Amino acid sequence: MVSFQPYVNPIYFLYLIAFLIPIIIGILNGKRFRVYETIISLLFICLIFGGPKLHEGFNLILYIIFEVLMIGLYMRYRSKHNQTWVFVVAVLLAISPLSIVKITPAINNGIPSIIGFLGISYLTFKAVQMIMESRDGSIKKFDLMLTLQFLLFFPTISSGPIDRYRRFVKDYQNVPSQEKYLEMLQKGIFYIFQGFLYKFLLAYLFGTVLLPPIAHAALQHGGMSWALVGYMYTYSMDLFFDFAGYSLFAVGISYFMGIETPMNFNKPFISHNIKDFWNRWHMTLSFWFRDYVYMRLVFFMMKHKLIKSRITTAIVGYFALFLLMGFWHGVTWYYIAYGLFHAIAIVINDTWLRFKKKHKGSIPSNKLTEIFAIFITFNVVCLSFLIFSGFLDKLFFS
C-alpha cells in the first residue's frame, strides 16, 4: 500500500481534488455530505498513515482513543465539579504522550519514541485546548462525533494550522451560503497556487538549490564565515516559504470543504518588532501559546499576587511561553536557546517600547526609522532561525 506525505507530491493534489469534487458540488447546492466527508477524511488519513508508516497509524488510533477519553472524562467531571488539581492532572495526562515523544530522543541517543506519529504535536494542542476551554466553561457539552471531526480534520492533521474547537464546530455545523462559498473557493484556489509558488518554487530554490552548497562552504570553512551568514538568510527564507506554502495548502483545502481554517502567516518579514513578528509568524501556534500559556500564567500570578510588578509578571510569562515553545520543538540545546533568545528579545522590545512611550516627543518616528525597525527585526529573527536550524550544532559540536 502507498503512503503519502501530505502536499508533497503533485499526485496528492490530483487525488485530493478528485475526491473533493462531490463535497464542493454538495456545498454549492447548500448540502454537506457528512458521511461522505467522514469517509474521505478516513481515506486520506489511511493514505498518510498507511503502508510503511502503518505503525504510526496504530499509534494515531491509540492516541486518539486516549485523548478523546481524557476530554470526555474531564468534561463529564467538569459538568458537576471544578477542582484545580483535577484540571491540572487532566492537562498533564493530555500532554503526557507528546512529552514522552519529545523527551525520548534526548535521553535515548536520538532514537525516536515508539509511540510517535506525524502530527502528534498539533493534535495535542487541539486536545489541551478543549480541556482548558471546558474548564473555562466555554465548551459545555461533550460531543464525540464533533470532537473526532475536529481532531482528525485531515487537511491540517500533520502540521496545522491549529484551529479552535468552537470556531471549527460553527463552520462544520453550518453550510456557507452559495455566495460566500464561491468566495471561499476563489480564495482556496488562490491560496493553493500561492502555496505552489512558495513551496515548489521558492522553497525549492532556497532549500534544495542554494542551501546545500552554502552549508558545505560554511562547514568547510568552519567557525564564523560569510558562508555562515549566507546560510542564515537562505535557511530563513527556506523555512518561511516551505512552512507558509504548506500552511496555504492546508488552508486552501479547508476552504474547499467549507471550513475557514485560520491563516498561519501574515507577511512576517515586514514586522516592526519582535512582538509584531509573533503576531505574523506561525500565528495559530503563537496565539495558542498566548491564550493557553501566557495569559493564563499572567492571570494566575496576578490573582494570587505572586509578583507585584506587572512588568516582572510579563517577563516571567514570556520566559515561560518561549521556553515551553523551545521544548516543544524538541529537547535539544538549540531549540531551547531559540526559545530563550526570543524571550530575551521580546523583553528588550517591551522595555524599549515603554521607554519610547515615556519619551514620546524626543524620539523620532518616521519612514526611515520604520525601515530601520523592520531591518533590525528581520535580522534578529534570521539570527534566531540560525540557532533554530541546528546548523551551529553541526558547526561547533560535531
Next chain:
Amino acid sequence: MGLKKKLFMIIGPVILAIILIVVILLAPVKYNFSSAKTEEKAAVSQSKNILGGSVIRQQALEDGYVPFIGSSEYSRMDSMHPSVLAKKYNRSYRPFLMGTGGTQSLTHYFDLQGIKDQIKNKKAVFIVSPQWFVPGGVSKQAFNMFYSPLQTTEWLLSANAKTESDQYAAKRFIALMSDGGNESILKAMQKIADGESLSGTDTNIFRMKLTILQHEDELFSGFSVPNRMQLIDRQTRNLPAKYDLATLDVLAGRFGAKGTTNNDFGIQNSYWTDRHLDGKGKFAGKQAKLNYDRSVEFSDFQLVLNQFSKEHTNVLFIIPPVNKRWSEYTGLSAEMLKNNATKITEQLKSQGFDHVADFSKRGNEKYFMADTIHLGWKGWVAVDRYVNPFLTQKQAKPDYHMDDYYYSKDWQQE
C-alpha cells in the same frame, strides 16, 4: 451573474493552467533554448543537472565538443587543464567535461544513454581512476545523487533483456537504488534482470514519461548552470602564445613548485590545509588495507565499454597514477595499484580498445599530481601529449570484440 458563469470565472484559469501544462509537457516537439554560450558554460560546469540531462550535451556534441568522461580530476582547473589548453590554442575540439566527484562507471553508463547518437562513430576521452575500484564499486549514496530518471527511462526503453550486459546493469541498478525510489522503474528493472522483456503497456507508459522528462530537461536544465568561464579565461592568460609541449612542461613545473609550498608531498597548498592532511601522523599507514584490484567496478566498467563498442566510439583511456610520496606515507600498496592498472589495461586491450595512456607508474614525477590522487600541472601536460594528436588527427576505425566474461565474479575477483 449565474452560478455557472461565476464558477467558470473561478475554475476556468485553473483548467486552462492544467491544459497548458499537459500540452507543454506532452507535445511531440523538441524545445531548444540552448545557445553557444550555454554550451560553453555547461561544458566546464561539471554540474549534476547537465550530466543528468541530455539536450544540452547533445547539442554541444553536435557543435564540436568531445566528451571528456571521468570524475573529480576535472575540477583541478589549472593552466594545463584540457579545457584551458583547448581554448588557448584554439583546437578543433572543445572538451565537454562529464564527471565530478562521485561519478563512476555505472553513472557514466547511464549518462551515455542520453548521447548515444552523438557519440556514434565519434571520439571520446575517458579518465578511469583507480580509486573507483574499491571492492563494492560506486557507493549507494553517490549513485543515487547522480541518478537521472530521464536516462534510466531511456535505457529501459532500449534495453534488451536477453543480453547479459543489460541483465547485469539492471541488477546493479536495483542493488544500488535506495529505498523509496520510483516503483515502476524498479519493477521494470527487475523484469529485465530476470530476462523478461517489458510489456507493451509498460513501454507505452515509459514512452509517455520519457516525453515529459525530455521536455523537463529541455525547458529547465539550462537554468542555473554554474559559470566557470572566467576561471578558464584567467588560466589561459598564464600560457605562452605558441603551443610547445616542452615549454608547457617547464611552465607546469614552475606553477607546481609555486603551488605546493606548505608540505613535502607535492600537494597543492589549499588541498593540504582544507583537508587537514598535516594532522601529526594521522594518515601514516592508514591506507595499507585499501584494495583496488578486486572490485565489482570492473564489470560496471565493462558496461561502459560495451556502450562504446555499440556506438563504435573511438576512446582514449587515461589511467592516472596516485601521488607516490603520499601513498608511501599512507601505506597504499604499490603492488595492488600495479594490479589495478594491469587489469584495466588487459580488459581494454583484449577487447580492441587500443588507445590507452597508462600513467600509473608516473606518480613519483614532481608536479605530475595536483594533490594526493588528482592529475595536475605536469600530469595535464602528459595528458595533452596523448589527447591532442588523438583528437586532432585521423584515427583508424576501432575494431571491438566484446567478451561477457568481464561481467563475471571470476574477473572481478581475479
